[in-house]
Amino acid sequence: xxxxxxxxxxxxxxxxxxxxxxxxxxxxxxxxxxxxxxxxxxxxxxxxxxxxxxxxxxxxxxxxxxxxxxxxxxxxxxxxxxxxxxxxxxxxxxxxxxxxxxxxxxxxxxxxxx
Amino acid sequence: xxxxxxxxxxxxxxxxxxxxxxxxxxxxxxxxxxxxxxxxxxxxxxxxxxxxxxxxxxxxxxxxxxxxxxxxxxxxxxxxxxxxxxxxxxxxxxxxxxxxxxxxxxxxxxx
Numbered sequence: 001x002x003x004x005x006x007x008x009x010x011x012x013x014x015x016x017x018x019x020x021x022x023x024x025x026x027x028x029x030x031x032x033x034x035x036x037x038x039x040x041x042x043x044x045x046x047x048x049x050x051x052x053x054x055x056x057x058x059x060x061x062x063x064x065x066x067x068x069x070x071x072x073x074x075x076x077x078x079x080x081x082x083x084x085x086x087x088x089x090x091x092x093x094x095x096x097x098x099x100x101x102x103x104x105x106x107x108x109x110x111x112x113x114x
Numbered sequence: 115x116x117x118x119x120x121x122x123x124x125x126x127x128x129x130x131x132x133x134x135x136x137x138x139x140x141x142x143x144x145x146x147x148x149x150x151x152x153x154x155x156x157x158x159x160x161x162x163x164x165x166x167x168x169x170x171x172x173x174x175x176x177x178x179x180x181x182x183x184x185x186x187x188x189x190x191x192x193x194x195x196x197x198x199x200x201x202x203x204x205x206x207x208x209x210x211x212x213x214x215x216x217x218x219x220x221x222x223x224x225x
Binding site for chain 2: 031040041042043044045048049056058059089090099100101102104105106107108
């Protein structure tokens with residue numbers, strides 16, 4: 001039981017390049033989330049998926065797109081990376097409604113955009 | 115709107131106690147507490163779902179005052195392993211899937 005896994009663990013991009021961050025969970029959870037964490041800012045929600053087939057914007061969605069590929073997988077795509085997207089990205093999942101359920105976090109992806 | 119945590123940072127010696135506060139300008143429907151060690155993912159500590167609720171986990175406990183729109187995390191007889199950054203998270207609204215997190219309180223426990 002691996003929980004929530006993320007790939008890659010670390011990535012360096014040049015401005016304008018694109019990439020996809022992958023996330024998978026093996027806990028049969030319905031809801032999945034993408035957060036970014038910047039120094040002194042806490043965790044900010046980018047997008048979430050309440051259930052398979054649905055996605056919704058969070059607090060800071062600009063510059064990102066997501067795909068809920070199936071119940072297990074939720075990917076985050078940066079179409080044209082900018083230095084402001086340098087951050088640590090965490091994927092999380094929960095069994096049900098995020099406000100009443102534990103969220104389980106993946107190990108994070110550290111992204112540097114030059 | 116982000117909940118506000120205080121203090122921003124605290125240094126304790128082993129065995130000392132600490133209180134971390136989380137307050138909101140809007141109604142609180144639940145409060146989540148997480149701990150994050152340096153370079154690692156946040157780890158769930160506890161959820162408080164209703165006003166007046168108190169919970170404990172080992173020597174870490176929390177209370178939720180719905181009327182005051184705040185929650186407090188209590189760490190007693192702190193251990194080195196308690197070091198990390200503590201975050202509170204609150205839902206955007208009743209039944210909301212979205213949590214908004216405070217900026218965190220960095221706790222350092224020294225021998």
